[in-house]
Amino acid sequence: MQHDALHKASMRIAIVDESASRAAVIHEGLAAFDDCEIFVLTQRNGLVARIEKIAPDIVLIDLGNPSRDVLEEYFAVSRAVARPIAMFVDQSDEAALAASIDAGVSSYVVDGLAPHRIRPILDLAVRRFNAFARLQTDLAEAQGKLAERDAVDRAKRILMDSRRITEPEAYAELRKTAMNQGRRIAEIAEAVVTAHKLMGGA
Amino acid sequence: MAELTIGFLPLVDACLPILAREHGFAEAEGLSLSLVRDMSWATVLDRLLYGHSDAAHLIAPLAIATTLGRGRPAQPLSVPFVLGLNGNAVTLRQELADLVCKPGRLGDPRIVGTALGAVVKMRASEGKRLRFGVVHRYSSHNYMLRYWLAASGIRPDHDVEIVTVAPPFCADALDAGEVDGICVGEPWNSVAVERGAGRIVLATAQIWRRGVEKVLALREARLEERRGDVEALIRALIAAARHFVDPGNWDANAAILARPEYLDGSAELIRRAIADRLTLERGSAPIHYADFMFQYREAANFPWVSQAEWLYSQMARWERTPIVAEEAGKVAGVFRPDVYRSALLGSAEPLPGASSKVEGSLAGPTPVGTQQGVMTLESNRFFDGLSFDPHDLTGYLARLP
Numbered sequence: 315m316q317h318d319a320l321h322k323a324s325m326r327i328a329i330v331d332e333s334a335s336r337a338a339v340i341h342e343g344l345a346a347f348d349d350c351e352i353f354v355l356t357q358r359n360g361l362v363a364r365i366e367k368i369a370p371d372i373v374l375i376d377l378g379n380p381s382r383d384v385l386e387e388y389f390a391v392s393r394a395v396a397r398p399i400a401m402f403v404d405q406s407d408e409a410a411l412a413a414s415i416d417a418g419v420s421s422y423v424v425d426g427l428a429p430h431r432i433r434p435i436l437d438l439a440v441r442r443f444n445a446f447a448r449l450q451t452d453l454a455e456a457q458g459k460l461a462e463r464d465a466v467d468r469a470k471r472i473l474m475d476s477r478r479i480t481e482p483e484a485y486a487e488l489r490k491t492a493m494n495q496g497r498r499i500a501e502i503a504e505a506v507v508t509a510h511k512l513m514g515g516a
Numbered sequence: 517m518a519e520l521t522i523g524f525l526p527l528v529d530a531c532l533p534i535l536a537r538e539h540g541f542a543e544a545e546g547l548s549l550s551l552v553r554d555m556s557w558a559t560v561l562d563r564l565l566y567g568h569s570d571a572a573h574l575i576a577p578l579a580i581a582t583t584l585g586r587g588r589p590a591q592p593l594s595v596p597f598v599l600g601l602n603g604n605a606v607t608l609r610q611e612l613a614d615l616v617c618k619p620g621r622l623g624d625p626r627i628v629g630t631a632l633g634a635v636v637k638m639r640a641s642e643g644k645r646l647r648f649g650v651v652h653r654y655s656s657h658n659y660m661l662r663y664w665l666a667a668s669g670i671r672p673d674h675d676v677e678i679v680t681v682a683p684p685f686c687a688d689a690l691d692a693g694e695v696d697g698i699c700v701g702e703p704w705n706s707v708a709v710e711r712g713a714g715r716i717v718l719a720t721a722q723i724w725r726r727g728v729e730k731v732l733a734l735r736e737a738r739l740e741e742r743r744g745d746v747e748a749l750i751r752a753l754i755a756a757a758r759h760f761v762d763p764g765n766w767d768a769n770a771a772i773l774a775r776p777e778y779l780d781g782s783a784e785l786i787r788r789a790i791a792d793r794l795t796l797e798r799g800s801a802p803i804h805y806a807d808f809m810f811q812y813r814e815a816a817n818f819p820w821v822s823q824a825e826w827l828y829s830q831m832a833r834w835e836r837t838p839i840v841a842e843e844a845g846k847v848a849g850v851f852r853p854d855v856y857r858s859a860l861l862g863s864a865e866p867l868p869g870a871s872s873k874v875e876g877s878l879a880g881p882t883p884v885g886t887q888q889g890v891m892t893l894e895s896n897r898f899f900d901g902l903s904f905d906p907h908d909l910t911g912y913l914a915r916l917p
Contacts (some may be wrong), residue, residue, distance in 0.1 A: 358685065380682040382556035383652050387680035390587055390653065415566040420558070 325431065328353045328370035330361065332379060336446045340374065343442040347435065362388045372432065373422040374439050377415070389422055410436065417443035462500035469503035472510045517543070518745045521550045522732075523560040524573035526779040527683065528702045528789045529600045529730045529809065531769065532756045533573060538772050541755035545748035553777065556682060557652050564735065565591055570742060571749070573599060574733040577654040577827045583850050584843055586654070586831070592736040592846070595824070596855035597750050598817045599730040601810035602721040604657050605705040605794065606664075608697040609690055612646070613715035619797060622805060623717045625899040629668025636675050649681030649695040656729050657699040659830040660720045666917045667900040672834070690714045701729075702789035702809075703781050709798055710785070716796045719808050724876065726810065726896035728823040739855070747859035754865055757812035766790050814893050815866050819851035822872040822906040829909050833916065839909045857887070866891040876903035 327350050331337040337354045344352050353368050355361060358381050365373065365388065375382055410433070414421060417440040423432055466488065473484035488506070492499045520542075524530040536542045537549040552569055554560045557578055564572045565582075579593045608616070616631035617623035636646055650658040662672045672678055681689045686698045687708035698708065699720065708714045720727060732753065739746055759765050770787035773779050779786060788794065792808040795801070810816050828847040832839050853871040860867060866889030873884075876898040883892050898904075904912055 377559045377562065378555055380555040380684050382558040383682055384680045386558050386587070387653055412566045415562050415568065420562060 324349050324351050325372065325427075325435070326351045326353065326368060326370045327372045327374065327435065328355060328365060328368050330355045330365075330373060330375040330379060330381065330385070332356055332358070333376070336376065336443070339446045339449075340439055340442045343438050344435065346438075350435070361385070371424045371427055372435060374419055374436075375422075376443075377418045377420055382420070385422070414440050414443075417441075418447065419443045462503075465500055465503040465507055469506035472506055472515065517546055517548045518742075518748070519548045519550065520571060520742070520745055520749060521552060521569045522571045522573065523552045523554060523563045523569040525555070525557065525560060525683070526553055526781070527573075527704075527730075528773065528779070528786055529603050529811075530573045530778070531760055531773055531790075532599050532753045532811065533571075533732075534773060534778050535756040535760055535769060536749075536752040539756065539759060541752040541759070542749070544755075545752045547745060547748050547752060549749075549752075551778075555684070557655075564593075564733065570738055571732055571734045571746075573730055575652055575655040575657075576728050576731045576823070577656060577659060577831060578652065579731055579733040580824060580827050580831065580847055580850055581654040583846055584831075586835075593733045593850060594736045594739040594852050594855075595731040595733050595819050595850055596739065596746060596852040596859070597732040597753055598728055598819050598823075599732055599753075599811075601726050601729055601816050602719065602724075602807070603729055603789065603809040604660065604699055604701045604720040605716045605808075606661065606697060606699050606718040606720070607686075607690065607705045607708050607714040607716045609693070609714050610712075612696050613717055617715070617717040619715070620800070621803060622719060622722065622794075622796065625664055625718055625722045626668070628717055629664060629670070632665075633669045636670050640675065645675065645677050646696045647677040647679060647694070649679055649686060649689055649698040649700070651683050651686075651700055652680060654831075656727060656827070657701070657720070659827065659834070660723045660727060661699040662834055663830070664718070664723045664899065669917070687711050687713045703779070703785040706785045706788060706795060707781075709795055712798045716794055719794070719805050721805070721807055721810070722899060724896075724898050725807075725894075726814075726816075726875075728820075728827070731819070739852070743855070746855065750856060750859035751863070754812075754817060754860065754863075757817060760790070761812045763791070815868055815891060818856055818868055819853050820868075820871065820873060820875075821848050821851045821853065822875050822904065824848065824851040825872070825906040825909065826875050826904050829904070829912055832909075833913055839913065844909060861888065863888075865889060872906050874903050874905050876901075 327344060329337050329340050334356045337356055341352055341354055344350055355364055361381050419439050421436055469488060470481055470484040473479060473487055474481060488499050488502050492502045522533045533551060542549045557575060560572050563569045579595050581587060583592050584590060615635050617628050639646060648661060650661055665672050670676060681695060683700050683704045686700045686704045689695045690698055690708050691713040705716050709716060760769060766787055770783045770790055773786050774781055774783035788802055789809060792806055793802040793804050796803060824847050857867050866886045869885040869887045876896055878893055878896045881892050881894050
């Protein structure tokens, strides 16, 4: 099933990512290229066999994927037997490579594919990976804020019950302590909650 | 405080950088260590090459392959410290293990090899080949397994197939019958055993009693830029190694290594490996195999140039490429005993006077010349009794099957 990637109309791109949501984000971005056929592989089982069947021109894989060594091994062998796959697109373009490593994606490209066709795809993959990472940071931050608010609410409740004070007084107490100790209110609140648990509170 | 970032894979032999950080050995040397965990050697290497990390816990042959440009553009790496010798095992699917190795103890590599040869012949008559998984083509696992098979009359790549399997998937691959055997580091053999996916039949220390395993690798340029910090790191790692082999610390160290940010695994399995104990088969009592892991004694961390050259000989052997003097010269330059010596000069650590030795030549305890301290090396034999003279790579290869 050898074919000539140089003269083929559409490029076959395989996205290997165990995170289905990230793969979807990359897929969506690449769909903008009308000369690409995209395959998403999220399962590690039978990965090499599926790649072999798809015969992609470009393979994008996230750096955290445990299957990278297995894939590289396959590419090293396939170089000898069938479609030659280079580990790197353009060895002279160190900056592009560094950007893709920074973004957390590595790419493997069939030998001889024209650089002007590859670059836009790789650039887009890098942008999408970065965007996904930002999304996750935002999400983690939002979740962290929710958790903090929860701790503050619980600490207020503990103070109100144990010292028979009002909610504004409890909050003022937390804020005063935080200011005196140069710490965040959420940290003081967590300490109150932990201490309360240790003292046998629910 | 100087900062150094070190990449690692979640394996027991990533212990020294982790413990250097956790026990304050790095801090005592004026270093603040950040550790970056990855799930493939390809990514550990990418981070090293693109500057995300200053140093990496790396399979030794990969440092050599990277320097020579095998598989990717050449980038010179330097190895000033060996993170450990051996610590890997061969685990076979239960039914195969039953055919080639008596239960209850580790096999004898000659006997198991001969029996395996018979199974391989039988399979060949049915048009089938056994398949083995190793963690990377540029790993000591691959070279040790191949060495043993070949010396047992089994031709890797002809009589059996050897494929790459990521360590966390080894147990799965055995269980599913994707491979008949694996050669991998701990805790992954034990994980396979606990799951009932296979039985441990050999430790790689039985194949080569003192085989180089993981190394501390840096880009050559980074080593030069950060020479002072790297020497401080070597002192911190030596302190960690001394701590690691002390039985009084095993419980605490196993608990640290098991943490989610490090190996994210079972402290019990990790402690077994640290203590050179292996449960060969699910439900059986652990056995003790001395020096299963070898992290400190006999200047184990000294980067013997001859070890790098042995790895190069195996690379040439299995890739069927000629020994090239220019390449051999580059390989010899990867391991940096000079850096190790200058880091530990004036300490209590023994410093070998030579940088190379004939590997596999010692049958028993032998005092060796040092420029500092005293040192006795124990047996470093290959199981077939051959020895490796780094001055004659071609002659050595000609003597191998």
